[in-house]
Amino acid sequence: xxxxxxxxxxxxxxxxxxxxxxxxxxxxxxxxxxxxxxxxxxxxxxxxxxxxxxxxxxxxxxxxxxxxxxxxxxxxxxxxxxxxxxxxxxxxxxxxxxxxxxxxxxxxxxxxxxx
Amino acid sequence: xxxxxxxxxxxxxxxxxxxxxxxxxxxxxxxxxxxxxxxxxxxxxxxxxxxxxxxxxxxxxxxxxxxxxxxxxxxxxxxxxxxxxxxxxxxxxxxxxxxxxxxxxxxxxxxxxxx
Numbered sequence: 001x002x003x004x005x006x007x008x009x010x011x012x013x014x015x016x017x018x019x020x021x022x023x024x025x026x027x028x029x030x031x032x033x034x035x036x037x038x039x040x041x042x043x044x045x046x047x048x049x050x051x052x053x054x055x056x057x058x059x060x061x062x063x064x065x066x067x068x069x070x071x072x073x074x075x076x077x078x079x080x081x082x083x084x085x086x087x088x089x090x091x092x093x094x095x096x097x098x099x100x101x102x103x104x105x106x107x108x109x110x111x112x113x114x115x
Numbered sequence: 116x117x118x119x120x121x122x123x124x125x126x127x128x129x130x131x132x133x134x135x136x137x138x139x140x141x142x143x144x145x146x147x148x149x150x151x152x153x154x155x156x157x158x159x160x161x162x163x164x165x166x167x168x169x170x171x172x173x174x175x176x177x178x179x180x181x182x183x184x185x186x187x188x189x190x191x192x193x194x195x196x197x198x199x200x201x202x203x204x205x206x207x208x209x210x211x212x213x214x215x216x217x218x219x220x221x222x223x224x225x226x227x228x229x230x
Binding site: 031032034036041042043044045046049089093095100101102103104105106107108 | 117119148150157158159160163170171173205207213214215218219221222223224
């Protein structure tokens with residue numbers, strides 16, 4: 001099945017700096033890659049996603065890049081703010097083989113933005 | 116508020132017991148997903164139902180079972196509970212048939228503690 005590795009597990013930045021979280025996936029049949037943000041005491045919430053036919057997608061201060069050949073994708077947050085502090089999860093959706101129909105999440109990154 | 120309702124929010128029980136977790140999806144959503152979140156395992160996909168039918172299955176133990184009812188609410192049954200089953204169990208819903216068709220909306224979770 002699909003295996004998603006996420007790094008780093010914790011990330012601490014100063015307000016205004018950029019933050020980058022990286023994920024790799026194992027199943028070349030995966031074709032959809034969402035990122036979720038989980039705040040304390042809440043369920044994860046989608047912040048951005050990208051499909052395999054696109055290399056980059058931006059939404060204000062958030063961007064995601066995808067390298068299908070290398071099987072890795074990254075989340076970039078610019079001009080970080082304290083309210084960006086949360087746990088971020090990457091995920092990969094399998095469209096074939098034993099991963100078919102499953103959205104597999106990475107282990108999560110705890111992002112802390114210091115004022 | 117995601118629109119997904121999970122009950123109970125907290126549950127404490129003993130080893131060997133059986134519990135049922137309940138999920139009401141967002142109005143109009145036909146898919147329901149169950150995820151287990153523990154400190155060392157991240158978000159683990161358990162099972163997905165679409166309009167009453169099982170659509171995808173993850174690493175769900177044989178001691179666990181789920182179903183989706185005609186009114187689209189879902190229940191996750193956990194039996195012969197072990198200490199290691201202590202975790203946060205999330206339900207999510209989406210409008211489409213697959214997890215790649217759009218956002219998964221997560222509830223706030225049911226925290227299970229097995230003593």
